[in-house]
């Protein structure tokens with residue numbers, strides 16, 4: 001029997017690839033090796049577990065064992081891949097040698113933890129996986145006050161969700177606005193305003209410098225000398241692709257594992273997919289980008305010629321109090337904005353020097369106008 005396609009990881013990218021391969025009738029032997037149980041869940045649901053009163057187990061759609069039987073896959077759960085030998089076409093996991101024909105790295109990313117002091121700096125809760133939520137869920141269920149570090153998409157969504165349950169929430173961000181790099185301040189301030197009505201307290205332009213445990217809860221010190229006493233601290237300060245395996249195997253790594261438009265790394269038998277991959281100089285940690293990349297990789301693995309094409313993508317913020325959709329380039333400093341704002345919603349369109357649409361943001365009642373604008377945007381790749 002030929003050697004299997006081996007996939008490292010069991011997140012969205014990995015299971016999406018297995019499903020796509022089986023859907024296209026591939027009978028290739030597949031082995032999935034994962035540090036976790038391999039259970040399938042929808043990671044974006046972690047943004048609203050508090051209002052939905054969900055435990056980690058409520059999010060599981062299918063167990064790893066179920067998927068392994070259904071998709072005819074050899075699953076090696078709770079197994080960490082330690083080393084890859086690219087020229088020998090094998091890897092080492094739990095001390096065992098596993099040969100592969102093709103290897104797919106779908107190792108995801110981890111939460112970036114900013115440097116800080118204090119005896120509890122290692123006790124921050126992160127919510128970048130089901131297991132991380134499982135570890136922190138009891139503490140969060142009992143917490144009456146939470147400080148969230150980072151006002152990017154994930155931090156902002158989680159802060160709104162926590163505040164909707166009546167908890168006291170402080171959202172601290174190094175930059176002076178929320179969603180920096182994603183939306184200009186004249187738009188993000190609309191969301192900030194609605195979060196203030198939820199009693200979210202903001203610490204903008206402030207870094208967390210120290211976290212110390214006390215008898216019950218934590219003392220958090222900020223660079224602006226403010227101090228907060230809270231029951232839990234969540235860190236959502238961005239993500240760092242998991243590139244260690246690839247790097248030590250000598251593959252080309254930049255911010256993520258560098259792949260070409262076939263999702264192939266610098267070694268011809270090794271591919272990368274999902275949050276760990278860097279495509280055309282960009283890490284794109286979004287499900288839609290992963291679906292497009294997976295379709296390309298499944299064809300490539302089946303021996304067909306395929307090249308990744310990425311259309312402009314819509315991003316939806318899961319902030320129910322003030323829903324926002326946006327697409328294209330919405331943070332270019334030289335964009336000229338055309339804004340249509342009413343009390344019910346805002347539509348903002350960004351144009352370049354040639355009067356071409358670069359990006360748009362639609363909130364609340366203006367959201368039906370988003371899709372026609374998305375179609376006017378140039379493809380990403």
Ligand SMILES: Cc1cc2nc3c(=O)[nH]c(=O)nc-3n(C[C@H](O)[C@H](O)[C@H](O)COP(=O)(O)OP(=O)(O)OC[C@H]3O[C@@H](n4cnc5c(N)ncnc54)[C@H](O)[C@@H]3O)c2cc1C
Pocket residue numbers: 008009010011012013014033034035036043044045046047079080081082106107108109127128129154242245273274275276284285286287288316318
């Ligand atoms: C709270 C939250 C909300 C989000 N909301 C949205 C949204 O609304 N829309 C959207 O498009 N995207 C959203 N995202 C992003 C999206 O969920 C991710 O881009 C996607 O789930 C990443 O999937 P992945 O398979 O690449 O990585 P992961 O799910 O991180 O999977 C990585 C896997 O690799 C395994 N692994 C790593 N190293 C090893 C090793 N050495 N050996 C064995 N196994 C290993 C891990 O155990 C894990 O199984 C959200 C993310 C979060 C955290």
